[in-house]
Amino acid sequence: MSDLGGLIRKEFGRIRSDKRSLVLLFAIPIILIVVLGLTAGGTTTFFNASIISKDSIECSGEFPDNTSSEYAYSFMSIVKNNCTAFGLKTNYTATDESSFQNAKSECSNLLKSEVIDIYIILPENFSEVVEASKNGSINIYITYYIDGSDMTAVQAAEVALMEPLAFFRMQAGLLENMTQVIPYTEFDVPSWKTQILNYALPMMLPLIILGLDMNLTSLSIVSEGPLPRMLLTPTGRREIVLSKLISYSAVMFLQVTEVFTAIAIFDLYCLGSLFDFYLVLLVTGFCGVTMGLFISAISTTEQVANQIYLMMFIVLVMFSGFMPAELLPPWMGVFIDILPLGHSMELLSNIALKGLGIDEFHLSVVLGIAILFLAIAYIAYALKTKLKKLEV
Amino acid sequence: MATKNSELSSSEIKISVKHLNVGFPLGEKQIIKDVSFDVKKGEINGFLGISGAGKTTIIRVLTCQIPKKNWEGEVTVAKISPEKKSNHRELLSKIGYVPQLENLNLYYDLTPMVNVEIFASNYGIDKDIAVKKAQDLLSILDVPEDTWYNKTRSLSGGEKKRLSFAIGMINDPDILFLDEPTTGVDAAKRYDVLSYLKKINRNTGTTMMIITHDLEAAHICDTVAILRAGKLLEYGDPKGLISSLPSQGQIARLTIEDLDRNKINKVRDFAPVKKVMRSGNEILEVFMEDFDINLSKLVEYCIHNDIKIISLSRDEATFRRYFQIRIKEEEEREQRFEQGGGH
Ligand SMILES: Nc1ncnc2c1ncn2[C@@H]1O[C@H](COP(=O)(O)OP(=O)(O)OP(=O)(O)O)[C@@H](O)[C@H]1O
């Protein structure tokens, strides 16, 4: 009987008059994308290194006292000139224990101030041991120091160090009876693409889109004064909720389209289908809309809605995969599976970096969560308006 | 004059309530007790009563807001019963509702025209027809044309109120319900609001049911109901109710020097006096039978009994006076009943 078009026009009118939320919704993602897009460099896959050589310290033990240090210099030169993952910032040749300590503390300071990412120490008798190991097998110990506050860098360094070592072995002729491992990372963002942006997007976009759409929608019912009075017209609760779902989804559609256009302009690296990427964003946004409706339906005042929103957002972020599932107690890990963000992030990074298609399981989970929240929102709204005395 | 509309089709009953009881839960905490009344087509009906009497509760039954398990009785609104859930849509499409506070009825960030369109669409009314109808209503209600396309927020309080009336009328309702239409309106404007309601009633013949504390509203009502503690005390047209007072509501208002209980009792002892009410420090209001004949006799009686009259005026009871007398009578009756029961 009543006409949904009128209700939808009303929703658009209300959304349009809420300038603050609109700015949030459309400007925040763009600002983030621009900032990340203009930030040069990538994650720590390139290491600025310092090298301290103790090779020139007077020889000890069974080695002939020739203080040869040619291999230390060739190692430094390899790091400086031949490696793609390394650059040599400073190098030190220690001739006694005190000069070694000085060099070490200087490197430590450089590491702290992030001028370098790693420093490597070549042991005493380095050249002699290399020479000797050509005839037999003697192990060489190379020590490196790295900033432990950056977990990803620690892992990356392990892999990256293979490169100078491999080159060094070739040059020093230590290849006999040996299989050489040269690492190559697959599924990373190529260096000619804006790396920070492209690594961040699959993590960031679901969070921003879902968060902002949930924020916008979370006030849609609770802040509408005349809504109870509308129930004294032939309009039913179903039409009211449906008109909100349609209107807010339409706004979400615009937002996602805007975001998608912006990342395309800012050099999105996507190995898989762009359409799949866009579709996942839409489903994530839809989930945000229904979660917002849910908040709005169960809240009694705007303040309550804001508080519930904040709580839900924190829970969503906590269990989005920022904290790896392996680190959590098993029962907490379940939250990652039943909340949407982790699934969206996985979908996006698989599409963008691995070129996979849409994984139906992950997508159905996100969609299922969205529909579940929609259903609860409708039931909660119907109950609220039936039980509570209408304030009209 | 006031009965002109209702005479046209006095047969058609728009609201019929028979033996209505409401309770939360029913039968235990009784809020409405055996209330019956009819409202005829074209009438303005006023529901008066002090706070908590149950006025809003009755309207909530009539507008499908109270589940059937909380009320019993035979109720029809525009010939439809709110009893069955399946009737609600049809019933709601035939009524209009103007809530007490405008912010429950209007989207302040949208224009008056858009507000009207929104509510029109709730009734499935075409946008163009809604706009036309809105223009007519807003003109009748003197909402200035240059405000129609500004934000509703910028309208004056009175204009918002009238816009709210227009929205209540957008579906040409059979019955318009109004909850406290004059609350929050200053005394000078209150009369305006009421006369606008009368104007709508005259122009469209819409039946209206008004809940109000404001006894002035009785001026525009064809029938009034006085409700007290969930019971219907009186129901009828206000003039008729007033004239049911002794001497058809004629009052002698005496200002008496050093008025005290003795003197009041003395006046009460005068045979034709039906009712005496103190209405101020030195003012006494007296109802008598055969008012014109007995007024001069009352003066003589007072002089004779050493009661010094400073001034005397004759007056006709307003509805306000009637209401107060009626409520007071009821309170006294209840007290007597309680005392009687105590012994
Ligand atoms: N859903 C309910 N549950 C319990 N009690 C209720 C309910 N609705 C109303 N009442 C009680 O019924 C009584 C009458 O309430 P109602 O709102 O009808 O009064 P009213 O005459 O409209 O008063 P006012 O002029 O102050 O608006 C009040 O005592 C109220 O507390």
Ligand SMILES: [Mg+2]
């Ligand atoms: Mg009330």
